[in-house]
Amino acid sequence: MNDKNIEFYKKINLDKFKEFARLIGLDTKIDIDLIYPYIQSAKILVELGAGYGRVISALLERNFQGQVIAFERVSELVNYLKDQFSHELLSKKITLIEADFKNFSITQQADVVLWLWSGFLELSEKEQRENVKHICNNLTENGVLVIEIPIEVKHIGEQAGNQIIRVETEWGTIEAYMPRYDELLDYAKYAGFVEVERKDYLTATSLKRTIYIFKKCL
Numbered sequence: 001m002n003d004k005n006i007e008f009y010k011k012i013n014l015d016k017f018k019e020f021a022r023l024i025g026l027d028t029k030i031d032i033d034l035i036y037p038y039i040q041s042a043k044i045l046v047e048l049g050a051g052y053g054r055v056i057s058a059l060l061e062r063n064f065q066g067q068v069i070a071f072e073r074v075s076e077l078v079n080y081l082k083d084q085f086s087h088e089l090l091s092k093k094i095t096l097i098e099a100d101f102k103n104f105s106i107t108q109q110a111d112v113v114l115w116l117w118s119g120f121l122e123l124s125e126k127e128q129r130e131n132v133k134h135i136c137n138n139l140t141e142n143g144v145l146v147i148e149i150p151i152e153v154k155h156i157g158e159q160a161g162n163q164i165i166r167v168e169t170e171w172g173t174i175e176a177y178m179p180r181y182d183e184l185l186d187y188a189k190y191a192g193f194v195e196v197e198r199k200d201y202l203t204a205t206s207l208k209r210t211i212y213i214f215k216k217c218l
């Protein structure tokens with residue numbers, strides 16, 4: 001499922017990408033404000049799917065002190081990120097990895113893995129389950145995985161039944177799998193996380209979304 005979606009991100013232009021963030025109400029970076037207490041002291045933070053750098057900018061704006069390792073596989077976006085964050089890439093505060101983040105490998109364990117703005121939904125149920133486990137194995141003892149997804153799919157999403165969401169645009173279609181809450185808790189248990197904290201919130205455009213904080217220890 002995730003591999004089929006690559007064309008969508010190759011073809012979306014930057015203005016449209018940013019317009020989506022505004023439409024959803026994530027351009028205000030409210031999600032980062034909500035999770036910041038959980039992530040601010042991380043030494044190593046991994047971001048899965050950096051997009052146009054919304055999250056990296058938010059971290060820099062908040063004077064995040066840790067090291068950021070960001071994965072992005074679309075070369076057009078990687079080039080944009082290299083341009084935007086040239087200074088931080090040079091100082092090695094940010095490491096940009098142009099690669100598929102599924103089953104990623106990093107030399108050190110991460111304190112935080114961020115998987116925001118619905119990116120998690122782009123994996124099939126099996127991929128979601130296995131990737132949560134892989135991430136848990138790559139986290140430090142006190143590490144956390146943060147997943148951010150919608151509660152209701154409105155505006156740009158169309159429900160296609162069987163928990164599959166299809167978003168159709170003029171430049172491509174994106175498919176996603178919306179796990180039920182009990183499935184998410186099951187992924188966590190299977191992976192070895194001991195707790196999942198849930199934070200429901202409203203975006204600036206009044207969309208209902210939620211943040212799951214998967215914790216390796218209490």
Ligand SMILES: C[S@@+](CC[C@H](N)C(=O)[O-])C[C@H]1O[C@@H](n2cnc3c(N)ncnc32)[C@H](O)[C@@H]1O
Nearest residue numbers: 009049050051054072073074099100101116117
């Ligand atoms: C919805 S955007 C989220 C961007 C960013 N995380 C944010 O919150 O603003 C998802 C991003 O993940 C990237 N992506 C999706 N699957 C990927 C994969 N398997 N490996 C690397 N990047 C991926 C897409 O190219 C896209 O830029």
